[in-house]
Amino acid sequence: MSVKLVKVATLISLDKEFDYYYFGDVGLTPGVRVLVDFNGKKQVGIVLRLKDYTTSGNCVIPSINVAGKVKPLKPIIGILDVSFTLTVEQIKFSEMLSTFYSYPRGDFLSMMLPAYLKKANKLEIQFNENQDKKGSSFSGEFIKGSSFRERYFMWKIEVKKKLLSGSVLICFPQLSYLDAALKVIKDDFNCRIVVMHSKKSDKQIIQEWKISREKTLILGTRLSIFYYPQDLNLIIVEEESDRCYFQEEKPFYNLRDIAIMLCRVKGIKCVLSGNYPSLLVYQMIKTNILALREQKSPENKIKVMKLTGYSKGRVMSPVLLNILEKIIQSGKKVVVIWNKKGFGKTAFCSNCGYVFKCDRCSSFLRLSLKSREGVCPHCQQKVSIPQICSKCNNGYVKISGWGIEKIESILRKNFPEVLINTWENRFLNSQIVLSTSEIVGSLYEPEAFDAGIVLDIDGFLAYPGYHVTFDAFLYLKRLECLFKDCLYVLTGNGDYYLFQCLSGFWEKFYQLELNFRKELSLPPFFEIAKIILRSEDEGLTLRTIGNLRNRIAVKNNYVYGPFKEEPFKLRGKYRYSLVIRSRKSENFRESIKVEIKNIRSSKIQLAVIFE
DNA sequence: AGCACGCCGACT
DNA sequence: GTCGGCGTGCTC
Numbered sequence: 001m002s003v004k005l006v007k008v009a010t011l012i013s014l015d016k017e018f019d020y021y022y023f024g025d026v027g028l029t030p031g032v033r034v035l036v037d038f039n040g041k042k043q044v045g046i047v048l049r050l051k052d053y054t055t056s057g058n059c060v061i062p063s064i065n066v067a068g069k070v071k072p073l074k075p076i077i078g079i080l081d082v083s084f085t086l087t088v089e090q091i092k093f094s095e096m097l098s099t100f101y102s103y104p105r106g107d108f109l110s111m112m113l114p115a116y117l118k119k120a121n122k123l124e125i126q127f128n129e130n131q132d133k134k135g136s137s138f139s140g141e142f143i144k145g146s147s148f149r150e151r152y153f154m155w156k157i158e159v160k161k162k163l164l165s166g167s168v169l170i171c172f173p174q175l176s177y178l179d180a181a182l183k184v185i186k187d188d189f190n191c192r193i194v195v196m197h198s199k200k201s202d203k204q205i206i207q208e209w210k211i212s213r214e215k216t217l218i219l220g221t222r223l224s225i226f227y228y229p230q231d232l233n234l235i236i237v238e239e240e241s242d243r244c245y246f247q248e249e250k251p252f253y254n255l256r257d258i259a260i261m262l263c264r265v266k267g268i269k270c271v272l273s274g275n276y277p278s279l280l281v282y283q284m285i286k287t288n289i290l291a292l293r294e295q296k297s298p299e300n301k302i303k304v305m306k307l308t309g310y311s312k313g314r315v316m317s318p319v320l321l322n323i324l325e326k327i328i329q330s331g332k333k334v335v336v337i338w339n340k341k342g343f344g345k346t347a348f349c350s351n352c353g354y355v356f357k358c359d360r361c362s363s364f365l366r367l368s369l370k371s372r373e374g375v376c377p378h379c380q381q382k383v384s385i386p387q388i389c390s391k392c393n394n395g396y397v398k399i400s401g402w403g404i405e406k407i408e409s410i411l412r413k414n415f416p417e418v419l420i421n422t423w424e425n426r427f428l429n430s431q432i433v434l435s436t437s438e439i440v441g442s443l444y445e446p447e448a449f450d451a452g453i454v455l456d457i458d459g460f461l462a463y464p465g466y467h468v469t470f471d472a473f474l475y476l477k478r479l480e481c482l483f484k485d486c487l488y489v490l491t492g493n494g495d496y497y498l499f500q501c502l503s504g505f506w507e508k509f510y511q512l513e514l515n516f517r518k519e520l521s522l523p524p525f526f527e528i529a530k531i532i533l534r535s536e537d538e539g540l541t542l543r544t545i546g547n548l549r550n551r552i553a554v555k556n557n558y559v560y561g562p563f564k565e566e567p568f569k570l571r572g573k574y575r576y577s578l579v580i581r582s583r584k585s586e587n588f589r590e591s592i593k594v595e596i597k598n599i600r601s602s603k604i605q606l607a608v609i610f611e
Numbered sequence: 612a613g614c615a616c617g618c619c620g621a622c623t
Numbered sequence: 624g625t626c627g628g629c630g631t632g633c634t635c
Contacts, residue, residue, distance in 0.1 A: 008635080012612045018635040039614075039634040064635065073635060106612090600612095601629070 003053040003062060004028065006076055008036055008045035009091075011110040011118055013250075015098065017048055021062040022076040031084035031091060033113075035077040035120050042077065044118055046086060046109055078120070083127040085117055087230050093265060097258065102590035103251040111226040111251070116206035125210060135233065135268035140260060141291040142281055143273040146481040148181055148238070150295055151273045155236055156188065158271070159217070163191050166233030169218045171225065171255055173242035175199060176441040178219055181238070189217055196220035196227060222247065222255040225262065235259045236271045241278035241474055248532075248607040252593075256281075276477050279470065279517070280524050282510050300503040301480050302487050306494030313492055315402045315455060316410055323453060323488055324411070328418055328431060332450035335423075335433045336407065337479065339456050342366035343406050344399035347374060347385045351395020356385055362569035367399055369406075379571050404434040407455075440478050452479055453488045461493070464566075466522050467611075469498050470513055476502060521581070523611040529592045531578045532565050532607040533599070538574040544604055545576045552595055556580055573605070 004022045020036050022028060032047045053062050062073045086094075090112060098105040110118065117123060145151035159168050172178040175197055186193060194212040196205070197220055212218050213229045220227075222245050225235070237245075237259050245255040256272065263270035272281055272290065284290045311317035315338070327334045344367050347356040358365060358376035365374030365383060374383040389395045404422055411420050411432060421427060423435035433449070460472050480487045491499060501509035518525050531548070535541045545562045553559045558581035565575035582588040589610055599606055 010612090010634085012634090014612085014634085016634085020635065036635085041613085041634095066635070071635070598630080600631095 005051040005053040005062065005073075006034070006047055007049040007051070008034060008076075009048050009109055010038060010043060010045050010106055011113070012106050013104045014106045015104045018045070019064055019073055020076050021053060021073045027079045028076075029084055030088050031086040033080040033085050033117060033123070035080060037074050037077060042120065044080065044120055046091065048091060080117075080120060081123045082125060085123060086112060089230065089265070090228075093262065096261065096265065097251075097253070100257075100261065101251055101253055102593055107251040108226075111223070114206045114209045114227065115202040117209075125213075127213070135266055137267050138264045138270070139291070140263065140270045140272070140284075140289065141293055142240070142277050142285055143271055143293045143295075144275070144277070145273070145295040146275055148177075149184060151238070152181075152184060154293065154295065155271050155273060158269070159234065159236070160189070162233040162269075163189070163215065163217060166231035167212065167214060167216045167218060167229045168234045168236070169220065169224065169228060169232060170236040170238065171245075171259065172219065172221055172238050173244035174441060175221060177239065178221065182219060185217075185219070192216045194218045196224035198223055222253075225255055225258055228262065232262075232266060232268065234269050234271070235263055236273055238273050240272040240274045240281055241276060246609065248609050250606075252589075252608055252610060275481060276474055276506065279510065279514065282507075283514075283524060301483060301485065302476060302489060302502040304494060304499045304502060305488050305490045307490055307492045311492075315407065317490070319490060320453065320455065321414060323451075324415065324432065327451050328415065332485070333431055333433075333448065334451045334453060335435050335439060335449050335483070336404075336411075336453045337435055337437065337439065337455060338402065338404050338407055339436045339459065340364075340401070340403045341377070341405075341436055342374075342403040343369040344403050345401025347397055347399050349389035349392060349395045350398050352389060352392035354389060354391040356383055356397070358383055360569070360572040361567055363567035367403060369399065378567070404436065408434045437475070439482065440475070448484075449482065450484045451486045451488065452483045453490065454479060455490055457489055458491055458493060461496070461498075466517075466520070466528075472498055473501070473509055473513075477506075525584070527582045527584055527588050528611045529580045529582075529589070530609040530611075531580070531592070531596065532575055532609075533577075533604055534565075534570065534573040534575040534607075535601075535604040536572055536574070537603060540601075541574050541576050541604060544599060544601070545578060548595060548599065549578055552578070552580060552592075555591065556582060558582060 002025060006020045006022050006028060007017045008020055009017050028047055028050055030047055030049060034045050034047055035042055036045050063070050064073060094105050094108040094112060097108045143151050143154050145154055162168050172181060178197065192211065194208045194216050196208055196218060209227055214231045216229065218224060237256055240256050247253050260270050277285065281290065285292045305319050307317055307319055311319050324334065345364050347367055348354060356374055358379060358381045360381060361376050361378045363378060366377055367374045372385045374385055385397055387397060389397050408420055408422055418431045419429060420432040421430045423433055423439060426433045457472060461468055476489060497512055501512060517523065533541050533545045542562065549559055549562060559578060561578040562576040565577040568575055580592065596606060596608065
């Protein structure tokens with residue numbers, strides 16, 4: 001029996017490894033979870049490496065030198081795995097991620113373990129050998145198709161082939177997409193299918209983790225990549241351009257980047273799939289890092305309707321009514337898209353001007369005229385809207401602005417014979433349906449609507465931020481796929497370059513947008529970090545972000561803010577943001593992370609968006 | 612991540 | 624004087 005020196009990684013936010021000792025030869029290999037006494041507490045750690053301990057002098061208890069002092073080592077308290085939890089490759093990969101994102105390895109190891117395995121629970125699975133399968137070589141491609149079904153038929157054969165000798169991971173940006181896709185996919189495969197996402201309980205996740213260690217088709221959201229099995233053979237990233245793939249909380253990763261990195265490590269294929277690529281992926285296509293496989297889209301379905309004169313700025317314009325009239329007369333069905341639920345935008349007292357709001361958030365309520373009630377879209381809190389103002393007891397409460405219910409009621413007056421409903425209350429035979437942008441998620445699989453009319457794209461474009469134009473392009477292009485005949489886009493800014501690029505050769509828009517980004521020193525040519533601090537104490541938040549701003553401004557000339565983040569108050573927390581711009585450099589992200597490390601007050605929460 | 616230690620301002 | 628918030632450093 002020999003004494004082993006065991007190098008252990010903790011699951012806390014640290015890169016350091018700690019030494020423990022262990023008497024014996026069996027049961028310990030890299031990747032095994034062990035229980036150790038860490039800082040007086042029992043903690044789960046991962047064995048990184050083992051060494052034979054050679055006694056120096058006549059010490060019986062193994063010890064090490066820490067800063068010149070000899071410290072006795074603590075023993076490994078227990079071994080939690082029958083074989084191992086992480087493979088050697090996975091440990092190495094956590095180190096790669098740690099380097100790439102300049103964030104401690106412990107955070108990535110922690111992502112790789114299901115919650116159940118982070119606690120001192122035994123894992124009784126016997127894995128054969130800790131040897132990772134490697135593919136022959138990395139390759140990447142972008143598959144461009146207008147609907148999920150279309151893209152699916154382009155990569156389905158590949159998935160079937162790869163499943164014969166390993167596992168395949170298909171990632172989705174949101175749960176609703178995953179659910180819709182599962183319906184399409186599930187009957188085509190007779191292998192094991194596992195679904196992985198954060199809405200599942202810890203118990204469900206560990207269950208799925210256990211059965212997905214080999215030859216499994218895994219469908220999941222962004223976290224699922226951290227649970228990849230060692231026989232992973234192919235990764236598909238659906239709707240690669242979706243912003244949901246970026247995690248705004250530490251350790252700040254983007255699933256698309258990790259997917260490509262992992263495929264490189266394993267020498268397997270990575271398929272990015274989507275309606276349109278992100279700007280970054282477009283550049284990767286242009287530089288031949290990714291191949292492009294494109295389903296030639298059918299004829300263009302977007303019609304830009306310029307609003308001028310009387311119609312400009314109006315929701316109920318003659319242009320809208322004319323289009324509806326034509327569609328209804330031809331016996332077709334149409335969806336009108338307006339991005340505000342409820343009856344109106346604000347409820348306020350016509351006497352004292354008091355605006356009714358949720359007391360935890362500063363955003364607009366979803367206002368119902370019938371129940372005279374407002375529901376907060378963020379925290380679901382209900383606010384009653386009285387007839388007479390409850391603040392001044394003297395003045396009618398008015399509901400102003402436009403919501404889909406108001407549009408619905410006015411259209412009913414204009415088209416009394418037509419069946420008009422909101423999206424939630426639609427019937428199979430509804431002729432006009434009023435919907436918010438929720439239609440994009442729920443109609444991942446197109447339904448039987450002939451036409452769509454987008455009413456509020458000008459409102460969308462008015463939102464501050466350099467990427468609204470690009471986002472609007474992706475949004476309209478996604479909507480375009482949902483309708484059989486036509487998508488009408490009503491705008492008062494018909495000369496804006498976005499509207500010139502919605503039909504014809506799609507790369508034209510990418511070229512123009514990239515030119516603007518280059519001229520204005522914006523991503524993907526420059527880097528941007530947006531830091532958002534939030535806490536219940538507004539003064540503290542502002543002070544902290546002010547200090548942060550000053551510290552960053554010493555080294556970086558391009559610091560903007562603090563800004564009030566919209567919504568400013570969210571679930572009782574006040575939000576301020578900073579925007580930092582920098583030339584592309586290796587250490588930009590790292591320098592930001594160094595600065596935000598100091599914000600560790602339990603009161604203040606932090607989000608960072610890197611672009 | 613927690614937790615201890617130590618510094619500095621507010622307050623009976 | 625001392626209580627407590629919070630910045631800093633450490634964990635084998």
